[in-house]
Amino acid sequence: MGQLGRERLLIIGGDAAGMSAASQARRLKGPDELEIVAFERGNFTSYSACGIPYWVGGDVDGPDRLIARTPEAHRERGIDLRLRTEVTELDPDRGRVRVRDAESGAESWEGYDKLVVATGARPVRPPLPGIDAAGVHGVQTLDDGRALIDTLTGLNGTPGRRAVVVGAGYIGVEMAEALLNRGYEVTLLNRGEQPMSTLDPDMGRLVREAMDGLGITTVAGAEVTKILTGEDGRVRAVATEDAEYPADVVVLGLGVAPETTLARQAGLPLGEYGGLLTDLSMRVRGREDIWAGGDCVEVLDLVSGRERHIPLGTHANKHGQVIGSNVAGGYGTFPGVVGTAVSKVCSLEIARTGLREKDAHAVGLRFVTVTVESTSRAGYYPGAAPMTVKMLAELRTGRLLGCQIVGREGAAKRVDIAAVALTAGMTVEQVTALDLGYAPPFSPVWDPVQAAARKAVAAVRKAGA
Structure with a gap:
């Protein structure tokens, strides 16, 4: 436990959620009020795992370019960061964790007043013959x-x-x-x-x-x-x-699965996908002194109303900010997600947000789907590239349920329009009325997302008739 008059915060995991929580907590409370100790079993902290394919492909240098904040920078801010140190057991009833030093093999118990579990996710590695072979x-x-x-x-x-x-x-x-x-x-x-x-x-x-x-x-x-x-x-x-x-x-x-082995062994609550369950403050349900965030948790899908496991660095950093505020006596909440993600294969951009058809079926929603072919700029403007937009809308209400985009340059980030509309619970008719920016170098007169929304409005009306 912390010294007299000083609380002790332990953090398991030194990447996005864990170190964001540590940094935010330190902003709000100094070392005299809050001792922060973070355990990371690897060699790096606060890095962009999303950048690894671009490092491997030669688009960016690494690993240093992928590190947002070095261990030394964290330590300079009064965070006791211990690399190559693995937590091997949680003892929530006694408020302590067992840790093992990877170099020496020495083990010890470390007590806490507050605990943050940010153990991330592990790659799915099926037990196939030869799966552990070199290469x-x-x-x-x-x-x-x-x-x-x-x-x-x-x-x-x-x-x-x-x-x-x-x-x-x-x-x-x-x-x-x-x-x-x-x-x-x-x-x-x-x-x-x-x-x-x-x-x-x-x-x-x-x-x-x-x-x-x-x-x-x-x-x-x-x-x-x-x-x-x-x-x-x-x-x-x-x-x-x-x-x-x-x-x-x-x-x-x-793909990956939540790394919640320690949490499971300690009896902490897990969801359908094996991720930790938290309340809106990212506090583990049923525990007053334990928070969790990042790829090891499940979060509320605002469209379907169900818990989902969505491992993304954007969410992890937000979880850490919320947790850091709350453990330091402030206030923050994480309301949920709509499932937005973007990617690319060479010049092809891929984006999605909200529900797929099978997701909507799974939660009992009735819906229409529409698909439109459009371009990234006005068709006559040089460099206009094709894109395909698919949209799902709920029958009767016309509520936007999901959007997917595949196209060339300028396609992927358009999904953010739909992500905002989903978060706000907008109908496709309301999406058609959004005052989006327009000029021929940036968009057709009807932005592709709004063109899909117009078609969805007509489909909802036709289905209702």
């Missing part, structure tokens, strides 16, 4: 990125270098592009029929067609059964039920 990489932390780059560097000069990416979500398609940029022949194995399962299949098809045009081989319906290795123990191929795909390196892009 098979997950990509979640800067340490993971450095290990992958070391492998790729070791393959420099190898003729006909081949990479297999398993999984076609955000990380999978971004890593496929990164490896293509490094001169690899890339095969993307996807269990579903279309890549990007965060999109509806008709929009995912546009992504697959673009990747095919880039020279990335996308294999649909590919269920990986094992990783094949050579006599040296290194990966040599990936096997599915139907074929083998030669590989000098394999990258796993199967």
Whole structure:
């Protein structure tokens, strides 16, 4: 526990949520009032995991360029940050955690007055034969990125270098592009029929067609059964039920799951997706002295009304700000999300927010869908690029339920219009009346999102009639 008159805050996890919480708490309370100790089992803190594919692909330098604040900078602000130190057990009833020093192996108990759990997420790594072979990489932390780059560097000069990416979500398609940029022949194995399962299949098809045009081989319906290795123990191929795909390196892009092993063992409340459950202040439900944020928690989906696991750095930083305010005696809340995400494959931009068709069906909503083809600028203006916008609207009410956009430059960030409208609970008719900026270099007279909203208004009226 803290010294007399001083509280002790322990933080498990030194990335976005954990160190944002530490920094915000320190802004509000000085070292004489609040002792802050943060444990990070890796070698880096406060970094952009989202930037790892661009580091691997050579678009940005790393890892230093991906670090927002160094351990030394945190320590200078009065935060006792301990790297290579892993928390191995939580004891909420006694207000303490067991920690292990990775270098010495020494273990000890550390007491707390307040605890923040920011343990992040772990890459999905199915228990397949050969999955731990040399040359098979997950990509979640800067340490993971450095290990992958070391492998790729070791393959420099190898003729006909081949990479297999398993999984076609955000990380999978971004890593496929990164490896293509490094001169690899890339095969993307996807269990579903279309890549990007965060999109509806008709929009995912546009992504697959673009990747095919880039020279990335996308294999649909590919269920990986094992990783094949050579006599040296290194990966040599990936096997599915139907074929083998030669590989000098394999990258796993199967998504992530909340890292809540410690929380589960301690009996803290978990949701449907295995993430910690919190109230609006990010306090763990049923615990007065424990907060949680980042990729290890589930959050409220404002459109469906259900809890979801959405691992994004934007949310993690906001969670940390809220937690830091609350543990230091201030006040903050995190009301929820609408599920906005953007990505790119070379020049193709991909965006979504709100519900997909299957999400709307799952919560019992009846809806209409519309799709429009538009351009990023006025059609006559040089550089106008095509984009496809899909929109979901609720029957009878016309409430906007979701929006997906696939296109070229200027497409992805347009989804923010829909994200704001979803957060405000607007109808598609209200979206058509938004006073958006217009000039030929930036947009057609009817912005593509508003063009989709106009079509959705007509579809809702037709369905009602």
